[in-house]
Amino acid sequence: MIAPRRAVAEFTRYLRTETTGGLILLAATAVALVWANSPLRGTYEALRDFRLGPEFLHLNLTVGDWAKDGLLALFFFVAGLELKRELVVGELSRVKQAILPVLAAAGGMLVPALVALTIGAGTPGMDRAWAIPVATDIAFALGVLALTASNLPSSARVFLLSLAVVDDLGAILIIAIVFTSGFDLIAAGVAVLALALYAFLQHKRVRTSWLYVPLALVTWVAVHSAGVHATIAGVLLGLLTRVRPDEGEDEAPAIRLEHRLQPWSAAVAVPMFALFAAGIAVNGDALAQVFTTALPLAVLFGLVGGKFVGILGASILAVKLRIAEKPRGMGWRDLSALALLGGVGFTVSLLIAELALPEETSELAKAAVLIGSAVASLGSAALLLRRSRAHAPVD
Structure with missing residues (x-):
């Protein structure tokens, strides 16, 4: 019989795998679609639109x-931790290794936006709405890669992860700049002070959660009250977390927090968001509008075509100009498959659709x-299955 603590540790390890995170996210999406298109749609909308929280500081929000x-915000905090780790001690810390996914991510944001604006x-x-197709979903994309490309070199995962992290950073900046309204200077000042205190405590090697958890909540409330999208608080706190371990320290705080919080992000935060964001009406009329209306078509072609052309085109250009090198052990066919995988927008794209558009139009955009x-x-x-077979070891 497995001891309770060991069982919890095994479950946590299982939830950390990209495959599991992607499957839970997919299941939550399926539940949302079935629920929202069933006779129980009224209960779905009633739960989604139920308000709770105090009016004070604009916290009377729907579910x-x-x-x-x-x-x-928890998902973005984990993404911020991962980004900080990559920038300081990971693949993005070395220019030659970092330049290709960075340029590919830039192409994968610029071209979809141009495609969407053109259509x-x-x-x-x-x-x-041009911002909707610029993002790549880390959880889903890595989940698909883990399920289908077991024989690809490890450099494939590093390339995709680095690309998705840079991509999400760009999307976060878009959210902060484009979708900020009614800026409150006092609340912003409180947020800056809370972030500065967090950075100071990290610098002084303070480790107690009794200080950090209340401070994180204050930061979140202040950012939300300032009029900036509250998920930005998660990213900023992640980027301020220390990623280098001190002498005698087994793990740096960023690594320790990422291990503790990633399962909660994968199993609760992202699926719950998907549950309430993906519940759109799917019927003949709705699908017809997606394929006959300019805005959802712009989103659709931006994600599928724009991402593929932007990521692969920027990669080819960077390698041909000798600015960057292809990832170790990978060919152009491998990169083509990864470029197409970059078109999995999902979490951040759904978020931007909700922020960018009124409800009726956002439903079409989310369907796209x-x-x-x-x-x-x-x-x-x-x-990827074909490329995995091509890379399979010969007996």
Whole structure:
């Protein structure tokens, strides 16, 4: 019989795998779609729109908003920790290794935005909806890679992870700049002070959670009250966390926090967001509008075509100009499959759709995100399976 503590540790390790995170996210999406398109749709909407929390500091939010602004901040905190680790001690800390995924991510953001703006030119809402197809979903993309490409070199995962992290950083900056309204200077000042105190405590090697948890909550509330999207608080706190271990320290705080919180992010935060964001009406009329209306078509082609062309095109250009080198052991066919996989937008794309558009239009945009992400994941999975067989060791 497995001891309780060991069982919990094994479950936590299991939740840390990208495959599991992707499967839980997929299951939550399926539940949302079935629930929202069943006779129980009323209960779904009632739960999603139920308000709780005090009016003070604008915290009387719907359950859906708490998932979007609150729980998703945990996901972005973990992403911030991972980004800080990559920048300081990981793949992005060495210029030659970092330059290709950075340039690929830049191409994978610029081209989808241009594709979306071109297809949706003149359409109401495109002044903000162009940002929807710029993001790559870390959990889903790595989950597909883990399921289908076991024989690919480890450099494939490093390339995709680095690309997705830089991609998400760009999307976070877009959220902070484009989707900030009603800026409150006093709340922003409180947020800056809380962040400065967090950085000071990290510098002084303070480790107690009794200080950090309340400080993180204060930071989140202050950022939310300032009018900036509250998930930015998670990223900033992650980037301020120490990633180098001191002498005699087994793990740096960033690594320790990432190990503790990533399972909660994968099993609770992201699936709960998906549960309340992906519950859109899927019927003949809705699907017809996705394929006949300019805005959702712009999102769809931006994700599937724009991401592929942008990531692969930027990679080819960087290698041909000798600015960067291909990842070790990988060929252009491998990179093509990964470029298509970059079109899995999902979490951040759904978030931007909710922030950018009114509810009726955002439903169409979110449907386009789901369809585009499904096409990109299935297409890349087929390519990755072929490439995995090509890389399989010969007996």
